[in-house]
Amino acid sequence: MTPRSHPPTPPGWFVTGTDTGVGKTVVACALAEELRARHIDVGVMKPIETGVGGQGPLDAMALAEAAGADDALERICPVQLALPAAPSAAAAAEGSEITLPRIRAAFDALRARHECMIVEGAGGLLVPIRERDSMADLARELGLPLLIVARGRLGTINHTLLTLEVAAARGLPVAGVILSHGPIPLSSADAANLSVLRGLLGDKLLGEIPPFDPGEGAPAGAIALDRLLASGTRVETR
Numbered sequence: 001m002t003p004r005s006h007p008p009t010p011p012g013w014f015v016t017g018t019d020t021g022v023g024k025t026v027v028a029c030a031l032a033e034e035l036r037a038r039h040i041d042v043g044v045m046k047p048i049e050t051g052v053g054g055q056g057p058l059d060a061m062a063l064a065e066a067a068g069a070d071d072a073l074e075r076i077c078p079v080q081l082a083l084p085a086a087p088s089a090a091a092a093a094e095g096s097e098i099t100l101p102r103i104r105a106a107f108d109a110l111r112a113r114h115e116c117m118i119v120e121g122a123g124g125l126l127v128p129i130r131e132r133d134s135m136a137d138l139a140r141e142l143g144l145p146l147l148i149v150a151r152g153r154l155g156t157i158n159h160t161l162l163t164l165e166v167a168a169a170r171g172l173p174v175a176g177v178i179l180s181h182g183p184i185p186l187s188s189a190d191a192a193n194l195s196v197l198r199g200l201l202g203d204k205l206l207g208e209i210p211p212f213d214p215g216e217g218a219p220a221g222a223i224a225l226d227r228l229l230a231s232g233t234r235v236e237t238r
């Protein structure tokens with residue numbers, strides 16, 4: 001492995017989103033590929049995947065491929081549920097319950113094998129996992145700073161600021177925000193909206209993923225990796 005200079009690699013990131021379908025997997029895969037290109041050994045996890053059909057947990061499989069991780073899929077994705085619903089609802093539909101220690105055990109085993117970890121949440125921060133536990137509690141349990149993925153469309157200012165407020169209220173460190181524009185070019189209203197959001201985010205904005213064609217992914221360099229690596233585990237205050 002190629003020796004690297006300081007700063008040391010952070011322990012990883014918990015990739016959350018302002019919603020489902022905003023581009024978390026796109027960003028997590030792009031980040032894994034960028035880290036690999038720098039000879040950083042990255043492990044991945046999609047601890048809870050819902051809507052899992054006969055093809056298996058597709059997000060977890062995409063993450064594993066992007067990272068080149070040969071870990072068991074049952075560790076990368078220890079909770080696989082068929083119903084495409086919030087984790088607590090999908091688990092209840094199968095008569096099961098999701099517990100944080102079970103996910104923590106799989107995470108610890110992976111963390112011990114890799115230099116850093118990329119963990120993709122399900123939905124957004126307040127999506128329920130079990131009783132009063134939410135994705136925010138899982139992020140805290142794993143001790144990773146948040147990388148927040150947001151849409152590039154109308155509505156995203158409110159969703160992004162709400163997510164930052166929840167992170168701050170819970171004392172969760174935020175490494176930064178990535179905006180994914182989605183498959184359709186931005187309208188002039190979207191573009192005007194985004195310029196406002198860019199101003200509000202300032203140096204928290206660590207990249208934007210422009211529209212890409214089906215079957216492709218984020219262009220190389222879309223994530224400001226040096227700034228992300230330097231962000232460490234600082235806690236944002238508002």
Ligand SMILES: Nc1ncnc2c1ncn2[C@@H]1O[C@H](COP(=O)(O)OP(=O)(O)OP(=O)(O)O)[C@@H](O)[C@H]1O
Pocket residue numbers: 017019020021022023024025026027059122123180181182183184209210211212213
């Ligand atoms: N910048 C973009 N250009 C083109 N397509 C995009 C872009 N960002 C996301 N997509 C597409 O939007 C869809 C949703 O993205 P993705 O699966 O990454 O979202 P997610 O937040 O991980 O969703 P989930 O909550 O289901 O895990 C995918 O088909 C993805 O390829």
Ligand SMILES: [Mg+2]
Pocket residue numbers: 024025026059120
């Ligand atoms: Mg996903």
